[in-house]
Amino acid sequence: xxNTLSSDTLPVLCTMVDxxxxxxxxxxxxxxxxxxxxxxxxIGRSQTLSVEVSINTVLSFTVYxxxxxxxxxxxxxxxxxxxxxxxxxxxxxxxxxxxxxxSDLLG
Numbered sequence: 001x002x003n004t005l006s007s008d009t010l011p012v013l014c015t016m017v018d019x020x021x022x023x024x025x026x027x028x029x030x031x032x033x034x035x036x037x038x039x040x041x042x043i044g045r046s047q048t049l050s051v052e053v054s055i056n057t058v059l060s061f062t063v064y065x066x067x068x069x070x071x072x073x074x075x076x077x078x079x080x081x082x083x084x085x086x087x088x089x090x091x092x093x094x095x096x097x098x099x100x101x102x103s104d105l106l107g
Contacts (some may be wrong), residue, residue, distance in 0.1 A: 018045035
């Protein structure tokens with residue numbers, strides 16, 4: 001999740017969409033986004049993060065529930081983990097950016 005792009009990477013936008021849960025009174029939700037490296041970022045409701053990926057990247061999204069409006073690891077409760085292999089997305093939803101051009105991630 002650095003600031004420089006190499007020729008075999010592509011920026012992907014990740015947005016946290018917080019859907020209202022009537023049972024979750026006064027609870028706040030956050031998502032820890034990891035692209036497999038050492039760097040991770042926590043985003044909250046309606047925030048968008050640009051993540052640099054290659055064809056071999058597996059994005060990991062860990063969703064947390066917190067009693068406070070600011071993410072605090074000590075009070076956060078992990079709700080689940082979603083792993084998204086970019087290669088599978090490229091196969092299924094390939095566009096010009098993933099199939100060819102300057103970032104030829106499939107070839």
